[in-house]
Amino acid sequence: MSNETSETNDRNNPERDSHSHEGPSGDTLSNDELPPVTESASTDDLVDVGVAFEEVCDAQRERASKVSVPTDLLFELLAAPGNRFVLTYLLRAESEVSFGDLVEYVVSCAETPDDMTDAKFRGKVATRLVHSNLPKLADAGLIEYDKAEQVVRATPATDEVAPYLALAIARGG
DSSP states (O other): OHHHHHHHHHHHOTTSOTTEEEOTTSOEEEGGGSOOOOTTOOHHHHHHHHHHHHHHHHHHHHHHHHOOSOHHHHHHHHHSHHHHHHHHHHHHOSSOEEHHHHHHHHHHHSOOOTTSOHHHHHHHHHHHIIIIIHHHHHHTTSEEEETTTTEEEEOHHHHHTHHHHHHHHHTTO
C-alpha cells in the first residue's frame, strides 16, 4: 500500500522531475517527445487553424482542377526561363503585348552572355521566342500568338497557372 501511495504522490507532486511525463499507456515520455503547446493556443484556435488549412487545400484542389494544361506539360513549360518571362509579362500587362515589347522584356530579364553583343542576344531571344517558346505556350493554351499582327495575348489559362508560375519563380528555377 505504501508503494501505491508513494506512486500517487509522485504523480501529483509538482516537484517531480519536470523533464519527463507519464503518457497515457504509462510510458515515460521526455519533453523532447511531447508536442509543443503554447499557452495562447486554445482548442478553438486549433480548430480554426484546421478549418483554414482545409479551406486552402480545397481552394488549391479546385484551382488545379480548372487548369486545362496537363501537370507534366505545365511543369515542363515552367522549367524554361523564357516561358516564365513571357507568362510573367502577360500577367502584368493589361492587354495584348507587342512582340517587340515582349522581346525587350525577356532580354531585360536575362543576362547577355559574355561572348555576345546585346544586339546579337536580342536577335537570338526573338528567334527562340518565335520558333520555340511562343508556339509551345500557344499549343498548351497558355497564350494566344498572332503572328500576322505580331501580338501576344494572355488566355484564361494564363491566370489559372499564375500560382504555379509564382512557385517556379520563388524556387529560383
